[in-house]
Amino acid sequence: MKCIRILVLVVVALAMASSAVFSEEEAYSGPDDPRVIEAARTAVEQLGPTLGAISLDFCEPQELSASVVDILGLISYETAKDDILESEEPKSQEGTTVGLVGFEGLEVKGDSAAVKEALEDLGAKKVGKKIKISLLGDVLFDFDKYDIRQEAEKTLYKVADLVKNLDTREVVVEGHTDSKGSDEYNMKLSIKRADSVRSWLINKGGLTDTKIIAKGYGETKPVAPNTMPDGSDNPEGRAKNRRVEIYISAFE
DSSP states (O other), X not given: OOOOEEEEEOHHHHHHHHHHHOOTTSOOOOTTSHHHHHHHHHHHHHHHHHHXXXXXXXTSOOOOOHHHHHHHTOOOHHHHHHHHHHHHSOOOOTTOOSSOTTOTTBOBSSOHHHHHHHHHHTTOEEXXXXXXXXXEHHHHSOTTOOSOOGGGHHHHHHHHHHHHHBTOOEEEEEEEOOSSXXXXXXXXXXXXXXXXXXXXXXXTTOOOGGGEEEEEOTTSSOSSOSBXXXXXXXXXXXXXXXXXXXXXXXXX
């Protein structure tokens, strides 16, 4: 457990303050009286930091006496410890993220722990003010097809859940191909594949259609060489180029 230390005004400060401020005829309303608070501040300044406060070390517990608790209006030691420890625990809450290194500023409206898991599982990256998810076309589609493979639906469900847990403003689905075939054919195939993913996210993933845009780029944006330096085929490079990229706008 992390060691936590707090400083509590010592009882002598308020004792001095109350005796200095009130006479026997005056009513003492308690430590919240403005005159007591001001006098206590003066007393602590006169006592200095060493005498004006005591250190409570949660690694070496010590109880406050009942008089100190009552006069200072403090809560019990155990309650104070629990409250402080609880306040330091990561919480999943709207508008924040927890432990998302590299995704600072990401706006979460659902479970931030689920967001973190999805980002890791999907291999997501932050690109500018967007989340980028790259899915291999060979995983999503059969060769030269644009229908979503059943085996790929588990991955797309993760994408849909991620979008729902974020304060998402826009989702852009981009289709890409390798360089085999004509430019025109590849452009049409990339558009159809992007449309297929968009339709799946709406019809099965439960996302709002107005937030999702589909675009096709054909072979115009390769991420790897389609051929080797000697001009021979590069199957691994082509496989990387056959992909769908999803961009999620959900940053501040």
